[in-house]
Amino acid sequence: MKSFALSQYRAPLECIETSTPVPEGNEVLLRVRACGVCHTDLHIWEGGYDLGGGKMMKMSDRGQKLPHTMGHEVVGEVVAIGHEALHLVEAGRTYLVYPWFGCGECQVCKSSDEHLCPTPRYLGVLRPGGYADHVLVPHPRYLVDIPALSPEQAAPYACSGLTAYSALKKLGPRGLRKPILIVGAGGLGLMCLSLLKAMGRSGAIIADIDPDKRRAALSAGAIAALDPTTDAFAKLLAERSEGGIHAIIDFVGSPASWDLSMATLAKGGTYVIVGLYGGERALSLATMPLRAITVSGSFVGSRRDLIELMGLVRTGVDPMPIVTRPLESAHETLSDLKEGRIVGRAVLVPGRPS
Numbered sequence: 001m002k003s004f005a006l007s008q009y010r011a012p013l014e015c016i017e018t019s020t021p022v023p024e025g026n027e028v029l030l031r032v033r034a035c036g037v038c039h040t041d042l043h044i045w046e047g048g049y050d051l052g053g054g055k056m057m058k059m060s061d062r063g064q065k066l067p068h069t070m071g072h073e074v075v076g077e078v079v080a081i082g083h084e085a086l087h088l089v090e091a092g093r094t095y096l097v098y099p100w101f102g103c104g105e106c107q108v109c110k111s112s113d114e115h116l117c118p119t120p121r122y123l124g125v126l127r128p129g130g131y132a133d134h135v136l137v138p139h140p141r142y143l144v145d146i147p148a149l150s151p152e153q154a155a156p157y158a159c160s161g162l163t164a165y166s167a168l169k170k171l172g173p174r175g176l177r178k179p180i181l182i183v184g185a186g187g188l189g190l191m192c193l194s195l196l197k198a199m200g201r202s203g204a205i206i207a208d209i210d211p212d213k214r215r216a217a218l219s220a221g222a223i224a225a226l227d228p229t230t231d232a233f234a235k236l237l238a239e240r241s242e243g244g245i246h247a248i249i250d251f252v253g254s255p256a257s258w259d260l261s262m263a264t265l266a267k268g269g270t271y272v273i274v275g276l277y278g279g280e281r282a283l284s285l286a287t288m289p290l291r292a293i294t295v296s297g298s299f300v301g302s303r304r305d306l307i308e309l310m311g312l313v314r315t316g317v318d319p320m321p322i323v324t325r326p327l328e329s330a331h332e333t334l335s336d337l338k339e340g341r342i343v344g345r346a347v348l349v350p351g352r353p354s
């Protein structure tokens with residue numbers, strides 16, 4: 001099999017040929033039909049995350065071994081099945097892979113929150129992923145049925161879609177009764193707008209410094225799209241928010257987006273941080289009880305969330321803009337993503353001519 005692997009952090013991906021794995025036990029081998037290229041892949045390529053204060057969470061300290069094949073948004077067709085999984089999965093069928101594998105043994109995993117397992121084995125992060133023509137999945141429970149969508153449309157739901165859906169769920173039905181504030185109108189922000197619409201909830205006000213992204217947000221159905229750096233921001237937000245902002249989803253996760261959110265959130269409100277831009281901020285402890293606010297982190301989502309999300313997609317979610325590229329252009333695609341040259345979600349398609 002052929003994979004495009006990271007042999008050295010920050011270096012071009014290399015094409016490597018290895019023997020195609022033969023599934024054992026519960027394992028299932030898929031032929032990759034589509035694999036999304038995510039911002040997380042850029043963090044992996046760079047070797048880790050900025051934790052603030054000059055500290056970095058290194059992928060090597062998390063157990064990542066090089067060469068490593070990235071790619072966690074995978075749709076694939078079942079081509080071989082381990083003997084214990086024969087009755088659980090159908091050969092020739094195409095599935096979306098839930099990529100946030102845990103150990104499968106601990107209480108967290110058993111409660112279907114494998115994405116929060118203390119010893120994760122995430123696909124494309126800690127195990128070989130979908131920048132390849134084949135991928136090995138440890139158990140059929142990770143294979144999720146997809147509605148009538150093309151593989152390239154379905155693939156980004158495993159991370160981008162799931163992350164937006166799970167963040168919305170953290171606001172609860174009460175948090176979604178009134179317009180929410182979404183900070184950052186990149187791919188995740190726009191996905192969140194589409195999901196809110198499909199869920200039949202009152203919409204969202206977008207804050208973004210980029211005028212093109214604000215325009216995209218308005219076309220995707222935002223109630224308003226505001227520039228947080230202007231003097232009029234607070235006044236305009238107050239006018240559109242129907243009595244204050246009680247729920248915020250921050251897809252940036254930077255010191256600036258934290259400042260904006262903390263200055264905006266109403267008493268009793270919930271602030272969900274999803275973005276991994278990084279950095280640090282001091283927190284005035286007394287403000288937490290005095291304002292009775294909840295600050296929550298949200299990381300991808302559970303397998304149950306992904307199955308629910310596919311149910312929502314079945315009822316009709318606006319398709320996200322997709323750019324397809326051949327697998328061979330994996331590195332170029334990653335560079336384009338880094339330089340902000342991709343509009344929509346980039347998806348690698350093995351076997352697609354360049």
Ligand SMILES: [Zn+2]
Nearest residue numbers: 103106109117
């Ligand atoms: Zn576990």
Ligand SMILES: [Zn+2]
Nearest residue numbers: 038040159160
């Ligand atoms: Zn991702």
